[in-house]
Each structure stands twice: as C-alpha cells, then as structure tokens.
Amino acid sequence: MDSLAFYKYQGTGNDFVMIDNREMVFDPENIALVQRLCDRRFGIGGDGLILIQHKEGYDFEMVYFNSDGTKSLCGNGSRCGVRFAEFLGLVKEETYFLTIEGGLHAKITPELIHLKMPNVKGAEQIGRDYFINTGSPHYVRFVEDVENLKVYQEGQAVRYNERFKAEGTNVNFVQRLGEQDIFVRTYERGVEDETLSCGTGVTACALASHIEGMPSPVNIKVMGGNLKVSFEQVGPNEFENIFLIGPAEQVFEGTIKL
C-alpha cells in the first residue's frame, strides 16, 4: 500500500479522518499511522481517526482512535461514522452499529444524527464538580464565564492530577446560559488539547446540569456549533434513553502518500 484514500468529516467542529476499511486496507494495530494521519502538519489532521468495517450482526463496526492512537467511545465521531456509513450506502433512516462500548442505535435525517448513547449509572460528586462516565470519562466543572476561561491550562490541571494522570479524563467547563441552555468547552484526553466539541462530554454536562435542576432536553452551545441532549432519569443518578443530537458532515476527500 503506497497511498490511502480517505474522507474528512466534522461534527460541530470535532474533526475526523474517515477510512472505508471494509477491505481491511488499514491495519488497526498501526498506531504510528493513526498518529501520522491525524497530525495537522505532517498528515491530514484530525482530532481522531475512524475505520468503518464489516461486522456480522451489525450494519457496520466503527473503530475510533484519538489523535494519539488511544481508543475510547466518541459521541461526535459516532455521529460522523453514521453519516459516512450512509454515504457508503450501508444504512438509510436508522442503524445499529458496533462501537468499543457495544452496539449503538442511531436515527438519520438529512440535517441531524440522533445517536442513542449508552445508559449512565452513577455520577460522582467531587466538591462542586462531577465525574460521569458516558462511555468515556468526563470531569464536569460549572463556571461563570466559560468564554474567557483558560481551558487548556485548567483542563490539564485536572487531567494530570494525582487521581486522573494514569487513566486520564476529559475535562468539561460548563456555563449555564438559560432554563435549558448551557455553553460547554472541553479539554480532551487523547488529543491533549481543547477541541471545538465533544459529544460524550456535552452528554455528561447535560446530565450534571439535570442533577443541578435543569430539565431535559438540554441545548448545548459549543465552540463549533450547537448540540442537543435528551434523556430520562430512571433512578438516583441513573439515566436511560439518552440521545446526542446534532449535525455531521463530509468536508472533503483525498488520497495521502504513505
């Protein structure tokens, strides 16, 4: 293989290199290649890389890598993966596909992807902050002025503290804007920087906002656009029927020399 065909997708500014790997043209063990393709100077550039593969019992399998080659559940990446699967002709109005967190359902419209997220059990309160796993681990801190916050510095201070430095955590800063509206900025582990949007992150922020009294659905402004999260509370800090809703689009396609 001396060149590789790729597509580029973005979901509210969270951007991904997308590879049609139904013929296994890309070795999922080749982490150095994931890192190189995600590099914004020496490669294509992206917050992550996604392989779309055949999988029996599912419409497709989505293998997600952060830009450093580590794996986790990616909400925006899943929404973009569904849009790419639609482009490939694998799915139409709805889909059931395999992720690192098991099978997920999604509904597809021309404008939006409605992704059904894994159920959430438990939200840990740490002082006035929260730690919630929505498929990926998320620290949530409520702040007064998120626009002027030093997200990189404040995010790193939590991500590399004694508790989180080994496994890592994503760190979200949330400002309440209205009755059902919040503004979120996220420092992502695995990218080790602020990204313009994080789907599992805004999901954690919507649930934390609900614990603080906000009803579902929660409208979320992020640096790269707008998302919505709806959910049902079924027990103390237990949530089901969680939907992450937002746009996902193809930006360009190309071929890269290997």
Ligand SMILES: N[C@@H](CCC[C@H](N)C(=O)O)C(=O)O
């Ligand atoms: N951008 C993602 C989250 C990707 C995983 C995260 N960086 C981690 O390693 O936990 C999203 O949209 O959910």
